[in-house]
Amino acid sequence: MIPYTCLDEATEALGRDLTWAETLWFNYSAQKSDYFLYCHNILFLFLIFSVVPLPFVFVELLRSAGFDKYKIQPKVRLSLSDMFRCYKDVMTMFILVVGPLQLASYPSIKIIGIRTGLPLPSGWEIVSQLVVYFMIEDYTNYWFHRFLHGKWGYEKIHKVHHEYTAPIGYAAPYAHWAEILILGIPSFLGPAIAPGHLITFWLWIALRQIEAIDTHSGYDFPWSPTKYIPFYGGADYHDYHHYVGGQSHSNFASVFTYCDYIYGTDKGFRYQKKLIRKMNEDFKSGGAQNGYSSPIPTHDLKSD
Numbered sequence: 001m002i003p004y005t006c007l008d009e010a011t012e013a014l015g016r017d018l019t020w021a022e023t024l025w026f027n028y029s030a031q032k033s034d035y036f037l038y039c040h041n042i043l044f045l046f047l048i049f050s051v052v053p054l055p056f057v058f059v060e061l062l063r064s065a066g067f068d069k070y071k072i073q074p075k076v077r078l079s080l081s082d083m084f085r086c087y088k089d090v091m092t093m094f095i096l097v098v099g100p101l102q103l104a105s106y107p108s109i110k111i112i113g114i115r116t117g118l119p120l121p122s123g124w125e126i127v128s129q130l131v132v133y134f135m136i137e138d139y140t141n142y143w144f145h146r147f148l149h150g151k152w153g154y155e156k157i158h159k160v161h162h163e164y165t166a167p168i169g170y171a172a173p174y175a176h177w178a179e180i181l182i183l184g185i186p187s188f189l190g191p192a193i194a195p196g197h198l199i200t201f202w203l204w205i206a207l208r209q210i211e212a213i214d215t216h217s218g219y220d221f222p223w224s225p226t227k228y229i230p231f232y233g234g235a236d237y238h239d240y241h242h243y244v245g246g247q248s249h250s251n252f253a254s255v256f257t258y259c260d261y262i263y264g265t266d267k268g269f270r271y272q273k274k275l276i277r278k279m280n281e282d283f284k285s286g287g288a289q290n291g292y293s294s295p296i297p298t299h300d301l302k303s304d
């Protein structure tokens, strides 16, 4: 809650005029408790889990040749009821685990010092904190995920997330309840190390989930703006991890590619990409004579 009763008081306390964003924030949040503001995350997550995968559902149902050429595993087709079943499972987990976790984690937000007042952070502060959060999450998630691929972790917990060998957007948060709790730690670590404004925290939770939906979408669109993010893994990268399945020792990182490169856990993926590139080159230069009937657009060759 903002400790000023009116805009004039806030202007005086800041020693300058409020920006339009600060005025907006004041008008919206001044009479609301910090707990209520923090709980907005539940609504945001519900909307993101429900709405963001929808375009991929339409694309999957449309089955147009224009989109199909970007499907990573084109042999796998999911019906509307398949996708709805996944959404229903995710929503059950949302009501039983994700929502209550948000409600209960409020004290930790207070302890680390997430602020809700004025002034608002600058655009530069928000962007730099988000970059740090993504990097911390990516590194920590890499090791947690790698641990979950051990015999015990996989059998007891992570197997659920791997039920989808060809993932879809709705399958991004599809996981065992323990995995949701465990992988909440890497997401929380960045804000704990570099705490910022609640708006930055909202953005972080939202962007991380949108990124997860993108990497589980099953489609690798060349026009995706994420193609301009250095070292970004993307759908093709994580799809391979699901494709190989439980035995996968490849592509553990959640966002970027450098951890897998540094620790040598992307060798299978890189080898397979090289092989497909070579086969497609051979196809272009007289494929039928070489025994290939069509170009290979996806990771349809297991090599991990």
Ligand SMILES: [Zn+2]
Pocket (backbone or CB within 6 Å): 145, 149, 158, 162, 241
């Ligand atoms: Zn995995």
Ligand SMILES: [Zn+2]
Pocket (backbone or CB within 6 Å): 161, 167, 172, 216, 238, 242
């Ligand atoms: Zn996944």
